[in-house]
Amino acid sequence: MSKQYRVDGVDCAMCATTIEKALRRNEGLETAVFNFASGTISIDPSHVDKAREVLNQVEPGAALRDESTGDKEAGSGGFNLAAIRIGLSALLFTGGLVFSSSLEGMLGGWGLFILLVPAYLLAGSHVLFGALRNILHGRVFDELFLMSIASLGAIAIGEIHEAVGVMLFYSVGEALQDRAVAKSRGSIRDMMKLRPDAARLVKGDTTEIIDPVKVKVGSVIEVRPGETIPLDGIVLEGASFVDTAALTGESVQRRVEPDSEVSAGFVNDDGRLRIKTSRPFGESSAARVLALVEEASGRKSPTEKFITRFARVYTPLVVVIAAAAALIPPLITGGPFSPWIYRALVVLVISCPCALVVSIPLGYFAGIGAASRHRILVKGAEVLDGLKDLSTLVFDKTGTLTRGEFRLWQVHPAAGFSREEVLNYAAAAESHSNHPIARSIRDARGGSDKSLRIGAYREEKGFGVSALVGGQEVLVGSGRLLAREGVPVPSGFGRAAVHVAVGGAYAGSLDLGDSIKDEAVEAVRGLRSQGIGHIMMLTGDDESRAAGIAAETGLDAFEAGLLPEEKVERLERIMLHNASGTTAFVGDGINDAPVIMRADVGIAMGGLGSDASVEAADMVIMDDKLTRIPEALGIARRTRRIVWQNILFAAGFKGIFLLLGVFGSLSMGLAVVADVGVALLAVLNSTRVLRYSAS
Known part of the structure; x- marks a missing residue:
């Protein structure tokens, strides 16, 4: 795995190219990258001594510096x-x-x-x-x-x-x-500087100020009012409000108390905190952001x-x-x-x-820095070039255009079942799922019925869940799941979001709703003003709800009821018709990672998005604000x-x-x-x- 090293004494772009070529001629350094704009070299750490030797041969006086070991920056000598x-x-x-x-x-x-x-x-x-x-x-x-x-x-x-x-x-x-x-x-670098210079390590009744990279996992650190939290951890003592804007872009302060999780880069406002570190600095939230930018x-x-x-x-x-x-x-x-x-x-x-x-x-590099200032991580100069040619943008729905916070609106029991039975069986079957719909069903029920014993359980993306509940097979999911299992959906229930079947019989349906994000309409208008001619949505949700979201946000088109692999297929078709420009896809979940990766420009909502989608994306919106996408287009075109x-x-x-x-x-x-x-x-x-x- 490559690591970034700072280079001192090389301020000539042609020299940087020459050094990169010289490094790549050596075994183990074939993938070395010298980024002149940031003054860094990306190499395999196991070959750093060889890299220093090559650097000294090509550019005597230049120095390779590992900041993670506390190496100090060269002065102005x-x-x-x-x-x-x-x-x-x-x-x-x-x-x-x-x-x-x-x-x-x-x-x-x-x-x-x-x-x-x-x-x-x-x-x-x-x-x-x-x-x-x-x-x-x-x-x-x-x-x-x-x-x-x-x-x-x-x-x-x-x-x-x-x-x-x-x-x-x-x-x-x-x-x-x-x-x-x-x-x-x-x-x-200053705009992207989340790394504190020191950590206050607790040693008995005293504290010692040391470099954050030297703090071991499980150590206790103290953060006083006005100081930046240097490492991820769990609050042991104290209560305070923390400013998370540097990392998340969120302007509202967050209250933390014992057992609260905190991240490196948060600024402590008004109380003394003692925190047990959970990760070394190199794996902290702030380091992850910095690594992505580097x-x-x-x-x-x-x-x-x-x-x-x-x-x-x-x-x-x-x-x-x-x-x-x-x-x-x-x-x-x-x-x-x-x-x-x-x-x-x-x-x-x-x-x-x-x-x-x-x-x-x-x-x-300035364009990438300007984007990071707006809570947008753009993973490379070629992404900026791709954004400036963007003509078609495709959204996922849940968690992207909408909040991803489902609420149960209504239960429609079928003949032979009560409202409570339908909800109890559904909540029990969904007891092991982390899907937003599953959480909303459990919340509406107040948890799951402990008297119902849960047996074999299976969850399928795009279909739903099946589980043995109280000795009976319960299906909770889309109409496709029930059709595949041979359970007919009675007339009048076909447009429901979630269907429930118990023991092979149709039990009822659940209506769940998800509201659009406040800035979704503004973001679409901003994209129009940037000249994006075609804006649409691909979703696994049912057609009626997708149509409502598309109409409310002003999209040109949508396709509903899609499985993850079907999203990739539809996106490829869209890209084929958009040969003259680039196509971007915006998503947030694990199931969006394949389609994000397939797009010309993949965009992930990073605040609440999965690690898979963030890693697959070319661009990450760190604070989940859709209005950042038009801003990214403006930065790309200005760059x-x-x-x-x-x-x-x-x-x-x-x-x-x-x-x-x-x-x-x-x-x-x-x-x-x-x-x-x-x-x-x-x-x-x-x-x-x-x-x-x-x-």
């Missing part, structure tokens, strides 16, 4: 050292320009080199060594190679001040870009994969174009080579693909717009500057500023997704 190098280089560069005449007068033609060579090495030695290291490892055409060739070429044609300017501006831009990427990552950010969209492949072809192509620009014109015209070599070097500088390769994954803005912006500006460089209208220094500026603007533009609001 690297940035401070870079700032010192850049500052000294800038001073020497300025001195060289100001005192160039004096130095040349005193020392001749080499006078300028006394200040500018150290300035060049201070600003660019890490670039030169990085390019050399990559060449030795067989990686020639990358950003470091382009900058090295451009600056060394400038020195070769006597433009050392241009070479220093290139390295200095590049180093400044690199530092600013690293800070911008780190800030983007930090702002996204895994999501590693699943790349087709656009990201294309840009990565494009960059691998683009860089060598640019080198060929630059070489042609340097050699062909002077060979044809017979003029000097120096001006054309300079133009070729400018082309190399402006051609760095960093703006594209950095901003696109950050754009998608896509911003990603394409970055692509067109970076490609367009680079195209313009390339032409200026070829025609000799752009200096090397301005080329560096333009390249860095485009990358920074693209990164900052990506973070606009985080400010998405549904209003």
